Amino acid sequence: MDVTFRRRIQALIVDKAHCIDEWGEEFCPMYKQLYRLRNFTGQEVSFVVCTVTCATRTFNVIWNSLSFRHRPFWGLDAGCDRNNLFYLTCTLKNVSNPILDVLDILPADLNETSD
Known part of the structure; x- marks a missing residue:
């Protein structure tokens, strides 16, 4: 294993x-192997899944499948209403810890009425 490679990865993002589970056999067989x-x-x-x-x-x-086991976990259920989807792109401010940039876009007070 290349330690230099590992140091360069700050997070792994999995979309869809x-x-x-649902299409891992025929549509996206490589998704079944992401745990590797x-x-x-x-x-x-x-x-980030x-x-x-x-x-x-x-x-x-x-x-x-992704071997989360006992790792810290944050879950965000945004519901099914897709009318409010938007895309936000920006330059990382916290290069050493990019999750801080993600947290900056979330509302300061998340609760059951948050949009």
């Missing part, structure tokens, strides 16, 4: 994570 990336990243690299369609069973498959 529901494919790990842990061999290269170790447990210290954050995995995104999907807009995730039932509890699928969540459990994703959780187990």
